[in-house]
Amino acid sequence: MEAVVFDLKSDLAHFRRPDTTSTQLTYPFISPTAVKGIAGAILGIEDFTTRDKIGIQLLHPVKTVSQQMSMLGKDSGSTFNRPTTVELVVKPFYRIYYAGDEYVRDLYRFLSKGRAVYPTYLGSAYALTKPVLQAYYEQVEPLREWSEPLRTRCVVPTRLVKEMKFEPERYYSRAGGFMLVYKGSREFEKSIDFVYERNGDAITFLPDKRQISDELQIVQIGDETVCLF
Numbered sequence: 001m002e003a004v005v006f007d008l009k010s011d012l013a014h015f016r017r018p019d020t021t022s023t024q025l026t027y028p029f030i031s032p033t034a035v036k037g038i039a040g041a042i043l044g045i046e047d048f049t050t051r052d053k054i055g056i057q058l059l060h061p062v063k064t065v066s067q068q069m070s071m072l073g074k075d076s077g078s079t080f081n082r083p084t085t086v087e088l089v090v091k092p093f094y095r096i097y098y099a100g101d102e103y104v105r106d107l108y109r110f111l112s113k114g115r116a117v118y119p120t121y122l123g124s125a126y127a128l129t130k131p132v133l134q135a136y137y138e139q140v141e142p143l144r145e146w147s148e149p150l151r152t153r154c155v156v157p158t159r160l161v162k163e164m165k166f167e168p169e170r171y172y173s174r175a176g177g178f179m180l181v182y183k184g185s186r187e188f189e190k191s192i193d194f195v196y197e198r199n200g201d202a203i204t205f206l207p208d209k210r211q212i213s214d215e216l217q218i219v220q221i222g223d224e225t226v227c228l229f
Contacts, residue, residue, distance in 0.1 A: 044117025
């Protein structure tokens with residue numbers, strides 16, 4: 001399969017968790033479905049669905065703040081507004097590894113020209129971002145054998161972790177409940193949990209070979225070991 005690598009950066013982001021109502025909580029970093037939504041926006045494909053996989057690397061420490069915002073409703077009158085507490089991700093910065101056999105080449109062509117059909121944003125329309133191309137790889141292969149623990153700076157699906165090697169001066173966290181598969185027509189399927197290092201430092205872990213599948217893979221892209229999902 002092919003792979004394209006690009007960066008996403010903004011001053012703030014909001015990836016709303018679907019299990020919240022009055023307070024709008026956010027995932028701590030960009031979700032898999034949000035990444036593919038950005039790919040669809042670049043390509044100009046509405047209701048974008050794909051079997052391509054992605055990996056996520058944190059290039060800035062994870063930090064969130066809560067902010068009171070006045071959200072305008074659908075009422076056409078001038079008096080309606082609704083004070084709402086919104087949790088925001090501060091200064092998000094991600095490296096995205098997009099791999100597969102469907103849209104990688106098209107995505108590379110758009111990114112290499114700095115083009116996008118629709119606006120790209122990090123979860124909410126007020127968090128605009130401009131994807132920046134980093135690299136393109138014509139061929140990447142899944143890792144199937146390893147003799148020692150792997151080291152990655154990307155987020156790691158918890159299902160892939162058989163054993164973790166904890167290191168000093170590391171801040172390990174777990175984030176759960178991410179939607180994994182978008183089937184179209186606002187329908188989602190399956191969820192996924194991740195282990196990540198809060199400051200974007202490397203994680204050393206021994207993978208569980210039984211969990212390697214078409215859905216979850218580990219590949220070498222350039223100098224980086226990447227978990228794809």
